[in-house]
Each structure stands twice: as structure tokens, then as C-alpha cells.
Amino acid sequence: MRPRLILVRHGETEGQSSIRYHGRTDVALSELGRSQMRAARDAIHAHHGRLEFAHVFASPLVRASEGARLIAGDSAELSILEDFVEVHFGLFEGLTAEEIRERHPDHYAQWNADRLAPNYTYPGGESRAAFMERVVGGVAKMLQLWHPEAGKASTALLVAHRGVIRTTVHHLTGHQPNVELGSIQIVELDGIWKPTMLDHVIHLKGL
Secondary structure: OOEEEEEEEOOOEOOOOOOEOOOOOOOOEOHHHHHHHHHHHHHHHHHHOOOOOOEEEEOOOHHHHHHHHHHHOOOOOEEEOHHHOOOOOHHHOOOEHHHHHHHOHHHHHHHHHHOOOOOOEOOOOOEHHHHHHHHHHHHHHHHHHHOOOOOOOEEEEEEEOHHHHHHHHHHHHOOOOOOOOOOEEEEEEEOEEEEEEEEEOHHHOOO
């Protein structure tokens, strides 16, 4: 058995995180989101049995911390890492793409042209470079707290946000999953970190 990190994106929120850009905005899970977290828990158990997590990590935002408890159990001790807060969308916080286009047309045009550029900064918010540096720092803290060692069985859980999970998986493995709401990613340490499951969403069908 190798050290395994299971990463789950939080579920749908009361603020419609499937269509709205909630970064630092602290919105709670909706009932659908809670069902997605329970489905993720059941999918993890189906694939790996009932796991005892060595560590449970989460963003401090309630949609992630509640999701972590729904997956790991109410008695789980959470390690909350501030570095895993989602990117600050600035003026775009809480808006849909259509609302951004209507309210901030100039910023919308620049966003569409440059959103993947490392030096792009959300107006009134955070730059991609600063966000990625922050998350990579969080990954280092997570690994220091966990101490995964090759050849020793240990499983940790991280429940966080799309940008955080994409950055974490890319930093560890070089892969960059899409990361839908409630999706599961799994990476294992086998000399180097390797993905063993990316963008797993079958458990969400029918919800």
C-alpha cells in the first residue's frame, strides 16, 4: 500500500457555485451539495473500503469544512489550512459570467483574453501567480503535517475548491484535472506522486 491523497471538491452551494464565481465568499452547502458529499464518501468506501484517514485537510470556508466532515465523519479532526482558500475573484465575486459581462465589460474582455496567464489579476482581487504560490505553500504545509513515506500505507483527505485542487494535483503530478463539483481525484506516492483517479464523477449521476 502506498501513501494516498484523496482530493474532493466541495459540492453545490446555496449560492449556486456551479454557475457563480464564489471565491472568498463563504457560502454554505445546499442540500444537493450535501448529497454530493455523501455520494463522494460512498464512492470512496466502494473503491477503497472504509478508510481511516491519517489526516483530514480542508479550506477554512464552510462549504469545504462541512464537506470534509460529511466524508470523514463528525468525529474527524480537521486540519484547516488558510492557504487552501479559493482564489479571490475581486469584482467578480458572486457573479455569473453573464453578469460579469454586463456589469464589467472591459474587465470581462481582459479576463477572457488573459485568464490563464500567470500574471493575470482579478480586478480588485488576486493574481493567478499569487494564488498558485499560496496553494503550493499550502501543499508543503500539508505534507509536513502528514509526513507520507513511500512504502508505508497512509491515506489523507483534502476537501477544497476547484482552483486549489487543480493547482495541488498539477504541482504534485504535472496533470491538471477539470475538477467538477463533488468530483474525486486520487494521487499516490510511488517514488513520485502519480494520479490514480482523475475527475471521477460517476457517483454524482442521478443526484
